[in-house]
Amino acid sequence: MSGRLHPFTLLAVAAALPALAWILPAPIGPAATLAVALGLTLTPGASPGSTGIRSSPGSTGIGSSPGWRPGSVVFRAALLTAAPFWLFLLLLHDVPTTIATGLRITTMVASIGWVVAALPPARLVEAMVAAGWSATAAYLFAATLSAVPVLKSRAQRIVEAQRCRGLSPRGGVVNRLRALGAVALPLILSALHEVDERALALETRGLVPGVHRTPLEPPPDRVAERVARWGLAALCAAALVWRLA
Amino acid sequence: MALSPTLRLDRVSFAYGMVPALADVSFALGPGERTALLGRNGAGKSTVVKLVTGLLRPATGAVWVGDWDTRAHRPEGLARRVGSVFQHADQQLFARTLQDEVRFGPRALGLAPAEIDRRVARALAVLELESQAGEHPYDLPPAFRKLATLACALALEPTLLVLDEPTSGLDRALRARVARALLERAATGVALLVITHDLAFAAETLERGLVLDRGRLAQSGPLADLLASRERLEPLGLAPPPVAVLSAALDLPGRPVREADAVRALARAARVAGGGRSI
Amino acid sequence: MTRVALEHVSFWYPATSAPALEDVSLEVVGGELVALVGRVGAGASTLLLVAGDLAPRVVGGRLEGTVRFEGSDRAGKDGGRGIVLPSPWTQLSGMAFTVWDEVAFGPANLGWPRGEIARHVEHALALLEITGLNSRDPATLSGGELQRVILAGILAMNPAVLLCDEPTAELDPAGAQAVWRLLSALAREGKAVLVATSDLDALPDVADRVVWLERGRVAATGTAALLAGDAACAAGLGTTVAGVWRAAELAAPFPATVAAAVRRWR
Numbered sequence: 001m002s003g004r005l006h007p008f009t010l011l012a013v014a015a016a017l018p019a020l021a022w023i024l025p026a027p028i029g030p031a032a033t034l035a036v037a038l039g040l041t042l043t044p045g046a047s048p049g050s051t052g053i054r055s056s057p058g059s060t061g062i063g064s065s066p067g068w069r070p071g072s073v074v075f076r077a078a079l080l081t082a083a084p085f086w087l088f089l090l091l092l093h094d095v096p097t098t099i100a101t102g103l104r105i106t107t108m109v110a111s112i113g114w115v116v117a118a119l120p121p122a123r124l125v126e127a128m129v130a131a132g133w134s135a136t137a138a139y140l141f142a143a144t145l146s147a148v149p150v151l152k153s154r155a156q157r158i159v160e161a162q163r164c165r166g167l168s169p170r171g172g173v174v175n176r177l178r179a180l181g182a183v184a185l186p187l188i189l190s191a192l193h194e195v196d197e198r199a200l201a202l203e204t205r206g207l208v209p210g211v212h213r214t215p216l217e218p219p220p221d222r223v224a225e226r227v228a229r230w231g232l233a234a235l236c237a238a239a240l241v242w243r244l245a
Numbered sequence: 246m247a248l249s250p251t252l253r254l255d256r257v258s259f260a261y262g263m264v265p266a267l268a269d270v271s272f273a274l275g276p277g278e279r280t281a282l283l284g285r286n287g288a289g290k291s292t293v294v295k296l297v298t299g300l301l302r303p304a305t306g307a308v309w310v311g312d313w314d315t316r317a318h319r320p321e322g323l324a325r326r327v328g329s330v331f332q333h334a335d336q337q338l339f340a341r342t343l344q345d346e347v348r349f350g351p352r353a354l355g356l357a358p359a360e361i362d363r364r365v366a367r368a369l370a371v372l373e374l375e376s377q378a379g380e381h382p383y384d385l386p387p388a389f390r391k392l393a394t395l396a397c398a399l400a401l402e403p404t405l406l407v408l409d410e411p412t413s414g415l416d417r418a419l420r421a422r423v424a425r426a427l428l429e430r431a432a433t434g435v436a437l438l439v440i441t442h443d444l445a446f447a448a449e450t451l452e453r454g455l456v457l458d459r460g461r462l463a464q465s466g467p468l469a470d471l472l473a474s475r476e477r478l479e480p481l482g483l484a485p486p487p488v489a490v491l492s493a494a495l496d497l498p499g500r501p502v503r504e505a506d507a508v509r510a511l512a513r514a515a516r517v518a519g520g521g522r523s524i
Numbered sequence: 525m526t527r528v529a530l531e532h533v534s535f536w537y538p539a540t541s542a543p544a545l546e547d548v549s550l551e552v553v554g555g556e557l558v559a560l561v562g563r564v565g566a567g568a569s570t571l572l573l574v575a576g577d578l579a580p581r582v583v584g585g586r587l588e589g590t591v592r593f594e595g596s597d598r599a600g601k602d603g604g605r606g607i608v609l610p611s612p613w614t615q616l617s618g619m620a621f622t623v624w625d626e627v628a629f630g631p632a633n634l635g636w637p638r639g640e641i642a643r644h645v646e647h648a649l650a651l652l653e654i655t656g657l658n659s660r661d662p663a664t665l666s667g668g669e670l671q672r673v674i675l676a677g678i679l680a681m682n683p684a685v686l687l688c689d690e691p692t693a694e695l696d697p698a699g700a701q702a703v704w705r706l707l708s709a710l711a712r713e714g715k716a717v718l719v720a721t722s723d724l725d726a727l728p729d730v731a732d733r734v735v736w737l738e739r740g741r742v743a744a745t746g747t748a749a750l751l752a753g754d755a756a757c758a759a760g761l762g763t764t765v766a767g768v769w770r771a772a773e774l775a776a777p778f779p780a781t782v783a784a785a786v787r788r789w790r
Contacts, residue, residue, distance in 0.1 A: 286666045
């Protein structure tokens with residue numbers, strides 16, 4: 001379903017949900033937005049299909065979004081990621097505040113998780129370029145989105161490598177923290193180290209400011225969707241005004 | 246009491262979901278045995294490595310590391326006996342110095358400090374990395390980071406080393422360094438299982454060849470025989486290394502595949518052939 | 525006439541006092557394949573970055589001397605300089621989920637019309653013999669397949685000068701042979717090809733000239749026979765056959781290839 005929507009629409013929804021979660025009064029408002037966000041994480045995500053000119057029509061890649069996951073993986077990942085925040089909140093605040101803030105944070109996490117899974121960066125770049133953005137700016141934005149699944153698969157490889165060096169993720173708190181460091185640090189270091197190389201590689205592929213990139217297959221932007229996006233923005237603004245009044 | 250082999254795969258099968266990866270694979274490695282694991286992409290080599298390190302469990306059959314069944318142990322436990330280096334291993338680096346990085350493995354195993362120091366010193370020495378021990382891993386060129394990951398595996402002082410393309414990205418001098426280090430360890434009884442398409446390196450370092458084809462063990466035998474046979478190597482996308490080709494072309498006795506052996510055979514053949522003839 | 529030339533070039537990376545390149549003069553013209561050989565850290569990769577106008581423009585640092593480039597350098601890279609860096613994984617655009625899109629990434633960035641993009645992409649895929657991979661996800665490819673995809677991506681931009689840093693590092697022998705044949709064919713077609721490589725045994729058959737770099741300086745230049753010379757063998761930069769011949773203390777000049785050794789033997 002979300003594969004046929006314009007990337008800007010997906011972004012608008014992913015931005016509107018956390019915005020509304022924070023604007024609307026707790027606990028009903030955030031609970032509602034969380035329900036919607038979690039519902040979205042259960043949708044099939046971007047359909048496998050073409051994001052470019054194809055010489056052999058009908059051939060499909062292995063899912064067109066690197067974050068695409070079958071079934072309830074995104075749903076579960078969102079809940080798991082949000083869980084530590086709830087624990088933290090419970091230690092610091094009373095129950096009503098915990099519930100309100102927890103629901104809001106979980107909405108954010110679920111929203112981001114959904115949009116990363118559902119939006120192939122290539123389609124986003126095509127949409128941004130077609131809308132007049134420079135290719136470099138579009139790429140930077142999209143790269144941030146695609147970073148998550150790339151880092152996830154790299155994290156898995158690092159976990160395997162460290163376990164084969166004797167790292168045990170079990171044991172007491174100190175041990176678990178050390179284990180976390182042995183995965184998080186290499187992940188960050190290797191990613192940072194590669195930034196320079198990747199930037200250089202992009203230069204070699206002609207990604208220079210000033211030249212207008214040819215969109216290979218820009219996603220169609222229907223009037224209905226544009227109206228819906230403006231509608232969402234208006235809804236958020238109205239909610240804010242109502243809340244502040 | 247019979248010594249159990251260092252590694253034994255006993256009728257092992259594995260599939261990724263519905264996709265079969267290995268079917269009924271059996272082989273064994275004794276102490277100090279140096280084996281090349283060859284095969285095209287998708288033949289199942291990486292799957293074998295993951296089964297041996299305990300990251301995967303066989304669907305049928307068993308993988309034995311010494312007297313340990315991998316199904317009864319986690320990868321971090323098997324690390325006491327199996328030292329492994331995967332591709333992209335340099336992504337695992339995170340310590341402030343090369344020395345600290347190599348210390349990580351022995352420390353994770355919970356060894357005494359004196360023992361850790363000894364193992365680290367030994368690993369750095371055999372790879373001639375002592376002068377770089379104080380450097381930050383990311384300040385080193387990629388080739389040296391690759392050597393660092395090998396040092397990390399050596400520092401575990403395992404009974405079995407499992408390596409995936411240990412020489413890719415290395416120049417000749419560094420490849421020779423890796424060969425020397427592996428031979429030194431094998432001489433102390435460490436078994437080697439090496440995935441490689443660098444047949445010149447394999448010729449220098451390894452003695453036995455296992456060929457996987459679409460998940461099955463297609464060939465198993467002395468590596469020198471395999472390296473001399475263009476017909477057997479071609480379907481694997483491989484070709485005999487230069488020394489083997491030279492030996493065959495000049496018809497050197499014994500058809501040596503290692504450089505040192507070829508040098509001796511060539512010198513001898515030259516003396517025999519010409520006396521003083523300037524060849 | 526396509527030509528890239530370095531004249532008395534010295535280069536320092538940012539915040540370093542020792543030069544990575546010192547007084548290097550080198551010229552590559554269309555129609556020839558020149559190989560850069562040397563030990564790790566000798567400066568071959570840096571030289572390619574300088575020749576490809578990535579250093580100091582993108583990388584930073586300081587350059588002395590002149591770098592000249594003549595080619596049909598119209599707007600965009602068409603007919604410009606194409607550079608293939610080592611390590612294919614970091615050269616993926618990260619934005620293409622099929623090999624076809626990955627190869628089309630460069631041409632699309634140049635703003636070419638879609639028909640022209642398609643033509644160039646199909647041609648590049650055919651040259652690298654990877655047309656069968658065109659709907660695969662690049663993230664699932666092996667190192668060897670990926671290296672070929674990256675090379676196709678640069679070739680699709682139709683550069684007049686091709687600079688390659690260890691293009692066969694991840695390839696198995698069959699793949700490496702195919703790439704060398706391709707680079708040789710591209711040179712004969714008129715491109716200027718400069719390759720940094722440690723695959724010395726392949727060079728006698730494909731390299732028109734060899735440049736030996738040592739610690740940022742040009743130690744020697746010549747034909748591939750350089751790799752069968754005593755100095756190169758002593759430095760570990762000779763071909764395997766030459767090295768074995770020399771170690772067996774047979775007479776110079778040492779043969780560079782098996783075929784040459786067979787001729788000497790008879």
